Amino acid sequence: MTDVAKAAGVSQSTVSMVLNHMSGARLAPETRARVFEEAARLGYRLPRRDGQPEPQAALAGAGGAGGAGGAVPRTVIGYLVDEISTSPHPVVSVDGARDAAWEHGCVLAVHVTRGNTAQEAATLAALAAHPGLLGIVYSTIFTREVRLPEPLRAGHLPVVLLNCHDDELRRPAIVPGEVGGGHGATEHLIRHGHPRIGFINGEPWMEAAKDRLKGYKRALATADLPFDPALVRDGDWMSGSGYDATLSLMREPRPPTALFCANDLMAIGALEALRQLGLRVPEDISVMGYDDQEISRHTHPPLTTMVLPNYEMGRAAVEALLGLATGQIADTAPAGRRWLTKIDCPLVERESVRRR
Template structure:
């Protein structure tokens, strides 16, 4: 039973006094240092005192003395895309494994807020920085980020100054297409995202590769670009379905478009997956899992990207401690697999 109310926090000195040893001894025991010896009895006395007094180390003081905060900073544009927060989860878990704590700041998708966020995080003396985007693209990273090791997540630096972790869009496109091919489809429509963005470029490339590898010549008429909305998916799907020689399967650039495609298919009294198979992209749970029939889709590996980014950051920091960074930009671009999630919109 601890003291209640405004009683000052228990410090290491309190523990030392209670255990009748020096504060140094307490520090050594708690740090688990094996190079300096402490007798088992003393050790136990100290640990007992810790328990009795309810001692809790002061992370700030520790950081000050040890010259390392144990904190990582994560900057994300929380506002726009709810689903990208899986990055936080993965990063959080991985950081926890290394006994690091994640400081999360929001850039609100505004450059000045991003700068402010970096500044605040550096004041907290984070050991490294993660910068995450809601959708895969090139970003402008605040300059100050260069002062500590930094890893980009789901985005990349046009100037290649920072290493980044991004989804394997091409592989995802392949995987989706291959799944449809495996189900026997040969005329596969592709409703792409706005042209130019990495997701659109990569997924289209994967689509083409898969078809070519299967000995099918990609039919340009079966590829349409849309705008990442349900309405756009509805329109595009309608056009493909009204083709004279219509496709038997649709690969949609994302799940929202797939959602619109469902409506277009239904309006034509066609059945999913019997008459038209559909594969989405992104795995937005709230859509994909609850559509009827549930949507087979390719997942963006946000959580895994978060984990990987923290791992990478950890090794960057370790390398930096040993002075291995020689000022050269580290042009690493780690791509993470996009797994296919089987649901019910493609026949087995």
Template sequence: MPARRPTMTDIAKQAGVSQSTVSLVLNDVPGTKVSPATRELVLAIARDISYPLVRHVRSSAAPARNLILYLTDELATSPHAMQTIDGATNTAWEHDCLVTVFATRSDPEREAAILAQMLAHPALLGVIYATIFTRAATIPAVLREVPTVLLNCHARDHAMPSVVPGEVLGGFAATMHLVEAGHRRIGFINGEPWLEAAAERLKGYRQALTTADIPYDAALVRQGDWQVGSGFEQASALLALADPPTALFCANDLMAVGAIDAARKLELDIPGRLSVVGYDDQDMARYFHPPLTTVLLPNGEMGRWAAETVIAQARAGVPGRRHHIKMECPLVVRDSVAPPAPR
């Protein structure tokens, strides 16, 4: 079995310094405040454990390429962006790489300016190009000349490696969980239908009904806007029907919270009188009362896959394969689902 390649983590442990300090020394980053003694200690340990210094020490001839540009349209609209960034940065660190993050705010001029600066950076290894909403994206032509992976989006011609959530199977799993609990009147509160995620979660819902030989009833499907208020409003309308649903599948956890609030206003016990399933697995889902059954968006895993793929592509020196990955969205079973109550 081949010996494990030494890493910056090994050096940091032996030197008693942070991994960031090791990276600054080995990459000879100018302007850093590292004492000469610490610098010499780090370099001595690196030589002792046969760490490949040539690849990491700066030189005018061949600067180290260990920087990944993470370019996204938005950061602050939800926690999902930070989860994918965490997955990417942690994986990059394991490969002795660093990630720098820029948000364009969907401004083409800002995007072009960032790319002009970063693609000229001597340490740039590759690019992760991300979007906050899953969609087909128009990819800047210049990225076709650089190792690039698309995260939560895909090119229309699938010319670049990309990873998105498997939303159809996520919607299918959520609905089938309610079917298997005995429900046949299952309401669905979706987000805006023009979003790819909403369209695919609806497709999964309908496929599960078809699998269970349950007729699709358009009256049980309502459109929300991903916010708590719309979950409350649409759930209230569904529960006011002459033949109301015994279960609700909400296309995100925020709308599920609104739906539960609507049920409680009507004094319907959750899950005794109404079962509820959400989507996203936000932190609040596990702390709600009862804890919410939901579907996990694999943001961290997508970030890890993107970083691993762009690093492998760059270090191999060949274009990435044209593969479009749909990552599993697993069901997280908690306490908000039970068999339907007798009529």
């Protein structure tokens, strides 16, 4: 499957959909033809195991009424998230999951539980009773460790964790590569000649804040630059804390020549504080954000930032769920190993960073 996907330039799940002749998968005829062509060239043959259903039969579901053969095609993906209205990030993840599901002939059923355990249990019970349910994407608004509800721990349904992980990292989980993102942002500033970089972090108890700080420290260490705690401030992800932290950092005896803010909103607060101090960005000081929110394109100057890959994470979660449903990947990692996929946070260069 990996070889065919690489040769055809598609995902492993797409290869599975094509070779298993799954009905309802909305794939271009050219894509199907390319997969079959590369599979034939590589000598691929669909494996059959005596006594075991074909992968497409497993997806069609067992029991229940409906369809000419009595089986109901499993084309519904349940998507549970604890919150969706207080941040733009989970909405973008839903978009990615929806698009990936639709490309494979599935629909996404989104349910917001707001952390209410009773509502979560009732939602899972209703989804489990749906004869067309393929599996569950279990998502959280911020990256954290979770304890899955009992119906999902039982293992009767394929489940993929999105933006969260279980305590042993044994369940399939998709999270952002925050350490790499923090490293990439800091490294970009170092490459532009800034050895003294202030870091305005989010709430320190959150995994995202811990990992972005870890990336910041690692980039400094890689460049043989000392870590100075006097250059770090904790914020709360809001613009006001970015404003206050910037004023505090610029009062240091040796103020930074660049600021790395752990999200774009705090970077906007930093830009306002620097403007009130009479400092020009990027001529006098450079500013780096994180998240690539829409507003970062419209600041003065436009903000250099790191992408939080919510859309790609949503797509990856559905791709992994399809892999579970077709038996391409195991639903738990082997003992002593971890099942965790980190999606890269790429750099977006705009105009708020200048070489010294």
